[in-house]
Amino acid sequence: xxxxxxxxxxxxxxxxxxxxxxxxxxxxxxxxxxxxxxxxxxxxxxxxxxxxxxxxxxxxxxxxxxxxxxxxxxxxxxxxxxxxxxxxxxxxxxxxxxxxxxxxxxxxxxxxxxxxxxxxxxxxxxxxxxxxxxxxxxxxxxxxxxxxxxxxxxxxxxxxxxxxxxxxxxxxx
Numbered sequence: 001x002x003x004x005x006x007x008x009x010x011x012x013x014x015x016x017x018x019x020x021x022x023x024x025x026x027x028x029x030x031x032x033x034x035x036x037x038x039x040x041x042x043x044x045x046x047x048x049x050x051x052x053x054x055x056x057x058x059x060x061x062x063x064x065x066x067x068x069x070x071x072x073x074x075x076x077x078x079x080x081x082x083x084x085x086x087x088x089x090x091x092x093x094x095x096x097x098x099x100x101x102x103x104x105x106x107x108x109x110x111x112x113x114x115x116x117x118x119x120x121x122x123x124x125x126x127x128x129x130x131x132x133x134x135x136x137x138x139x140x141x142x143x144x145x146x147x148x149x150x151x152x153x154x155x156x157x158x159x160x161x162x163x164x165x166x167x168x169x170x171x172x173x
Contacts, residue, residue, distance in 0.1 A: 003086055010079040017076060020069040027062055028055055034069060038121060038145040042138050049132045063129060070125045077118045084111035084155050091162050100162045107155040114155065117148035 025033045032048045040048065052062035088107035095101045121144040131137035 003090075006079055006082050006086065010076070010083055013072060013076045013079060017069055017072055020065055020072075023057070024052070024062055024066055024069070027057065028052070034066065035145075037066070037125070038141045040140070040142070042135070042140055045128065045140065046132075046135050046138055049128060049138075053132045063132065067126065067129050070122050070129070073118070073122055077115050077122075080152065081111045081115040084114070084152070084159070088155065088159050091159055091166070094166055095162050097165075100158070100165065103158045104162060107158055110151050110155040114148050114152035117144045117151065120144040121148060 021034050028051045032051055037045055037048045049063065052066055055062040057065050085108055088104045088111070092101055092104035095104055121141050124139050124141045124144065128138055128141075
C-alpha cells in the first residue's frame with residue numbers, strides 16, 4: 001500500500017515540478033533551467049538568478065517560482081529516497097545472484113546519500129535565492145548536484161538491471 005501511495009505522490013510531484021521547470025525554461029531563455037542553475041559556475045548562476053528576479057510571473061517573479069519548485073523538491077527527495085529503498089529491498093529479496101544482491105543492499109545506503117546531496121543542493125539554492133542582489137554570498141551548487149545525479153543514477157541503474165535480469169530469467173527458464 002505504501003508503495004502505491006509513494007509512486008502516486010512521486011509521479012504527481014514529478015509532473016507538477018516538470019511543469020514549473022518548463023515555465024522557468026521557456027519564459028526567459030532555454031539556458032535558464034533549474035538543472036542549469038544547479039550545475040553552473042558562479043557568474044552563470046548569478047546571471048540566471050538575476051534574469052529570474054527581473055521577470056514577472058503571476059503576482060511574483062520567476063525567482064519566486066524557482067523558490068516554490070525548490071520547496072516542493074524536498075517532498076520529491078523524500079519520495080525518491082523511499083522508492084529506491086523500497087524497490088531495492090523488494091528486488092533484493094528476489095535476487096539470488098550475490099553480486100547483484102550486494103549492489104541492491106548498497107542501494108539502501110546510496111538512496112540516503114543521494115538524498116543528503118539533494119538536500120544540500122536545495123539548501124544552497126534557497127540561500128542563493130535570498131542573496132540575488134549581492135553576488136558575494138552566492139554559493140555554487142555543482143559540488144552537491146553531480147554526486148546526487150551519479151549516486152541516484154547508479155542506484156536506479158542497479159535496480160533496473162536486476163529487474164530486467166530477473167524478468168529475462170523468468171521468460172527463458
